[in-house]
Amino acid sequence: MRILMIHLKDIKYWAVEEAIENPPDPPSKFEGNECVAGFISVEEGDTPDLSHEAASELAQHANRFKLNCIVVYPFAHLSSSLAEPNRAVNILKSIEDELKKMGFTVNRAPFGWYKGFSITCPGHPMCELSRTITSPKGPFYIKDSNKILIKEAIENKIFDNSLLNNPWDNDSIGAQEKFGILSDGINSIGKYVINSLIEWFNYKNNIENVSIYSGSHKEIYGIDGLSSTIKSCLDMGRYVKDQSIIIQGIIPGSEIMILPFKTDKSKFNDMINELMNGIINDTIEIASSSQSGFNIPYDIDYDLDLILYKSRNNGLVLLGGFGNVRENSITFIGPIRNIASSLIDYGLKMADKGKTPSLPFWLSPYQVAIIPVKETHEDYAKEIFNEVFSIGIRVYYDPPGKSLGTRIRAAGKSWVPIIAVVGDKEKESSTVNLRKRWLQGSQEVLQLDEFYNELKMLRSQSPFNRPISPPVS
Template sequence: MLIIAILVAWKMRVLLLHAERFSYTPTKKAVSQADEEAGPHSVENALVVFTTVEDGDDEEIVRKASQDIAEHAAKVKADIIVVYPYAHLSSNLAPLSEARQVLSELAKSLENLGLKVHKAPFGWYKAFDIKVHGHPLAELSRSYSATERMPPLMETTRDFEQKLYNDYLQRFGLTLGGKATRMSDKWRSALEDVAMELRTCDGETATVFTKDITAEKIDYCTEYLLEGVAQPIRAFFIERGIPTTLDKLKSVIGEEGLVVNEKHVWLQGKQFKFLVGLSLSGDKTLAFMNTILAGMIAMNIEKMQSSQYIPMLPIKYSVVQAYIAINNPVSSEYASLVASKVGKKLKRVVVDDSDSKLAEKLRRAGMLWAPYVIVVGKREEESRAVSIRRRADGTTKVVPVDELEEQLY
């Protein structure tokens, strides 16, 4: 059995300011889960810790953060530490109840280290005034990560693994290298279409798995697909996580074989299991577009083994959407005309004008699960038409070339 896993990291973000003096005044309750009302407060020679709690922050992160903050307080010789809730250092915020608890645990952890600590009230708008020292350590930003091993991205039986890799993924331009698994540039827009379908683009962030297996969050609305993949492990089809909803994920995959629990979303059959997403707070899901595509291919393979099933991906995610088989002799002008009309409706098109026999070209189209196979021969050119074969229903019909675009959807 093949098992491939990766690590994912969560972060707490802080801004450390060594203040000659610092004061604040709560002005108005901002959230229903706010701390009890408190009055103004002022301190001198304080290390003010503006703290943003991210979704997933836990005890390990609190421990790392408190130790580092304590060490920094000793370096700058601060008399007191102020833990100040500050939700402006990240867009991946923890739920209110969790953020409130983590901030309290951070303050308590610092007190347990023998430090004098004051925690500003959570959930209030506050006016504050600060005078920061001018030495080199007076202004620092920090992020604290706790690394968690995710479950395997994929599990397969040995026989199914060989069939999946050797017989199918390579023909779709999906190759398994020594350090990473990538999709060839030729068919990369299939992944882009999966990503575009999943993303909600509401200002959230996506998780990028970097070379040292840590996670960085960036704005996925402006840059949702990256070249880099997790290394040096054999990270199976992981490039980006797309923040989305479970309903959107179901619209891409369908509900067959989809298993959802509190933390993970799986696509599984009898011989394989793919991790296609992580369950986040609420209805949010971090979806892995690469395992989604590979999982849909695996689902088709398994169905094919047990019945006379014709494998096929949804056309918007098919790595080859149309296969144009040129049955020579056909003029280059007519072949180009047909290709241009198909290209206006579909992104991923193969034009096979090789010297191979038509039967061989049709076999190649079938191996790529092309939803449309368009045959252009001498007879079609003379009648200004094409022959369209639809994989979904197995039908074939001849249509005028001027009506070709209307037949593709």
């Protein structure tokens, strides 16, 4: 916002003709003496919270000369980057209201009109001043109407300092890479995981029609990531009516789903907890709004409850939230990459406690590993591989180039739900030796027909009616 403030001995203006189609103010005219006039250009990006500062500058200039009359005059010629008309006039009205609360007599010239005017300026040294007022960068924490920077809120222990921590330790980063979630993007496996989660959340919320847009979020972790993600949600959330949307960020896999309704905390928690039981116990809730809690300067009112996962490395990662943006009720889920990474990180927490972590069978990129003990078992193993693949299971074959133990451990580190080992006994009896990840430490031997029927049952329990193209090797 740019303001030219002038002490005027007298001022006269009158509306001549419309400058924009359907101007928001009716035509008017004014004559006054001994005033301070504020010629104001409201710029793109200006927000209503600048009104108080602008009014204070005008009031201070009027008080210098012990004047009670202030004219608020829309003046587009101070800037080449103007706000859209509705936003501009609302900010000018807010400046008018602020000045009236301070006890000034205020006249606001009509917005959207070409005006004729005449002024007389006394010409003393303090007669003319200019000011540029910009939106504070934020983010802020608002408590009891007091707005302070987040880092100050953390220093004063009124906001969780975990937001400053790197969320992932080296073990978590390594585990995420096995699922295709890379520090510089995602690979084909990671893309499968991200797309599967999006499809699953659509399924859980009965979403069919989804539009895809580009978002403004360039970061997803820490204070900057939280601010950037919220801004993307506000940018698009104000327009969500009947159709859900997906916002794509700069970082691969950072899609955010926005649904056109407000869920409640228990339903949101149930969705996340269904992916990995217990993870919701390691989350916290943060309020974010234009009036209280975590706040980013924005030009509309919003009120959101955010759900964040507290990582193994004691950092906070946004999983989603729900609330209101302007008059719209929304639920947002994501960034989806955060959810995938948090599931893996929480699995490592389980492993630290001696429990075997696992993803849902339908979400696991590789569902079955077929491992022959020796070269002499390869033909039998490949027959099994082909049958399992024909069922629609994402299966891979690990030939006997390395020791059996090494190959079994590799499958375990990739959280493969079912490891099928075949050797002499299995080949002779038409069976498979199975290690099921959800049955920690146990092994069982099944006839091939039993094995195939169990896989068909597991596939039928998938939330999807069609198989998703698998990353088969």
